[in-house]
Amino acid sequence: MTVWDRPEPPTRPAPLDRERIVAAAIALADEGGLEAVSLRKVAARLDVGPMRLYGYISTKEELFDLMVDEVHAEILPEELPGDWREVLRVRAHRTRQAALRHEWLADLLGGRPTLGPNALAVTEATLAPFDGLADLDTVMHAVETLSAYLTGAIRREIAHLRAERATGLSERDWQRASGPHVMRMLATGRFPMLAKVVHDGTDVDAETSFATGLDWVLDAVAAKLARPPA
Amino acid sequence: MTVWDRPEPPTRPAPLDRERIVAAAIALADEGGLEAVSLRKVAARLDVGPMRLYGYISTKEELFDLMVDEVHAEILPEELPGDWREVLRVRAHRTRQAALRHEWLADLLGGRPTLGPNALAVTEATLAPFDGLADLDTVMHAVETLSAYLTGAIRREIAHLRAERATGLSERDWQRASGPHVMRMLATGRFPMLAKVVHDGTDVDAETSFATGLDWVLDAVAAKLARPPA
DNA sequence: ATTTTGGTAATACGGTGTATCGCAACACTA
């Protein structure tokens, strides 16, 4: 054993912090989905023993919360219009795009209350343009309804996207073809409207469909704002 | 070894089938949440080795799909009104109530396309009263928008319910009290609207909140049906 | 009577989240 083959003092890999942990977890999730995120793999990616993480995180669920909050930083726009409708629309589209970049977000959206700093900032930015426009309860209803639509629409879109990717077919084609019993059930005649939709429905692209439903909800909010609460 | 202590032929525990498996899984999930459902525990509850299940189910995810579809049998009402608005409202409330009975449903809602027979029946029943009222695309948008709201609203409600149960406090009180940094962040003054809401907002009960948002969405649908698509 | 078969149970594997424990490097006291 000479100086030459004596191992280097193991160059500390930059001291850990939550940011680096969350970034590693997000990278893993982006590559392989949420179920590819294990504390061991996150730790490995940081050249660290798994138990190190517990110095910064107390549970895996907390890590997920941090991931969600981190993505909310991408969602918050730099500059926001003063028009509440535009603010809501922008928030919706930015959330959708974040979910397309980080599909695992769909699995987490709405799953737990989001109280991280970035999520709070997004909420604040969403609420701000309503100041003075209506009483608080109406505003809350508006924002909650929009958020509910957002969560549901994004989940559905990602779910369909995954199904298509898994089968290599568009959903409609898949229903027509290999949907195990679906076609058989449609053939029974017990589902006439469904059959009609599958048969004659046009395949609207996801973004348009999202935007359409979004506009409907925004119209509903506008109507309620115009005529304050019941 | 006499006749007396010779073990009885192990009285076959009624031959397995999917229904029994799904029922056992649902029971476990009702008691301890989705994460209490493991193939091993389901099997144990049926006095069977874990691998037996694979004769009826090919993966745990498939079991979840079956559970979701089974709950849809509870959701489908016996008799449905002919009025589309009432049909949508009833479906929404029945889904919500199913989710309150089976909280794990919130974790699965919208997570994957639902193509089981019961789910299809629910969809058919939802679509039926629109027959002839509008073109297919509008009808699809209506139903999808409603479903998205439904998914999101239920997820949020269950998420809050769990948070309250976990802390023993109402969400608002919790935000006020132990919300780790929440109060500190509100105190910074960077979130004036949020502060106002937390401070002055009234605590509407969950069902009312759900119904309100639902009515908004229904109003939106009604408006679009009246004035066919753009 | 013997062989085949088909369904079941047992075992095995590679993973998971997290509790516990022992050690080694440092700070401080005598």
Added chain:
DNA sequence: TAGTGTTGCGATACACCGTATTACCAAAAT
């Protein structure tokens, strides 16, 4: 300087998971 806490980290351990593989044994077929 020698000794002695102290503290933060790694290794180990535990209980459990989903599922592939193997070993078996009773019934059917030859």
